[in-house]
Amino acid sequence: MVLVVVMGVSGSGKSTVGSLLAKKLGWKFYDADDYHSDGNKLKMAKGIPLTDQDRIPWLGELHKIIREGLSSENIVLACSALKRVYRDILTNEESTALSQEVKKDEMPPSRPFFVHLDGSMELILQRLEKRKGHFMPSALLQSQFDTLEPLSAPEHFIIINVEKNVLDIVSEIERMLVKSNLEYLQ
Numbered sequence: 001m002v003l004v005v006v007m008g009v010s011g012s013g014k015s016t017v018g019s020l021l022a023k024k025l026g027w028k029f030y031d032a033d034d035y036h037s038d039g040n041k042l043k044m045a046k047g048i049p050l051t052d053q054d055r056i057p058w059l060g061e062l063h064k065i066i067r068e069g070l071s072s073e074n075i076v077l078a079c080s081a082l083k084r085v086y087r088d089i090l091t092n093e094e095s096t097a098l099s100q101e102v103k104k105d106e107m108p109p110s111r112p113f114f115v116h117l118d119g120s121m122e123l124i125l126q127r128l129e130k131r132k133g134h135f136m137p138s139a140l141l142q143s144q145f146d147t148l149e150p151l152s153a154p155e156h157f158i159i160i161n162v163e164k165n166v167l168d169i170v171s172e173i174e175r176m177l178v179k180s181n182l183e184y185l186q
């Protein structure tokens with residue numbers, strides 16, 4: 001089965017784009033935000049950036065959920081996945097000592113596709129400041145960009161600028177999936 005990870009800094013649109021994409025494709029949607037511990041949420045709400053140690057258990061839990069789900073369904077995951085090692089933990093690619101903490105299990109044959117929702121600090125800050133009722137303060141946006149490691153080979157990815165509207169972004173991702181000859185139904 002197929003995994004598409006919609007990633008990027010806070011406010012880039014992961015939840016909005018990811019949920020709409022999953023709905024249009026008829027795939028299962030997971031929002032990584034729903035799996036943050038209360039401690040992590042409290043830390044971010046106080047304006048304190050998460051550390052690798054804060055994120056590892058969270059990513060390990062998401063890895064297990066994805067591995068289980070992929071045995072029977074296609075999945076869209078909205079997850080910041082800011083660092084390469086985080087993406088490796090999610091998809092279980094061997095990389096560094098950090099990922100050793102998540103036991104190596106076999107992963108499904110198809111490679112995950114990453115969609116990086118990319119945009120300027122200025123534009124994303126505007127959107128965060130307009131967003132209501134979310135625990136993540138816009139004050140943490142700089143630390144998100146500081147932590148972000150761009151995707152690189154051999155990761156399979158596309159980069160989409162978030163200046164585009166949500167519907168156009170979702171259509172572009174769908175075109176990418178078709179172009180990559182992914183089976184919609186496996």
Ligand SMILES: Nc1ncnc2c1ncn2[C@@H]1O[C@H](COP(=O)(O)OP(=O)(O)OP(=O)(O)O)[C@@H](O)[C@H]1O
Nearest residue numbers: 010011012013014015016127131136162164165166
């Ligand atoms: N392409 C877009 N054009 C205009 N507004 C957008 C776009 N994508 C998202 N938004 C808006 O920007 C805000 C942030 O979007 P969203 O919450 O989906 O981001 P996120 O990456 O999931 O953030 P977080 O990681 O903090 O949960 C929301 O108010 C959303 O409605």
Ligand SMILES: O=C(O)[C@H](O)[C@@H](O)[C@H](O)[C@H](O)CO
Nearest residue numbers: 009010011033050080081136
């Ligand atoms: O890795 C992180 O620092 C967090 O996942 C943020 O990137 C998210 O945006 C947070 O969940 C707020 O929604």
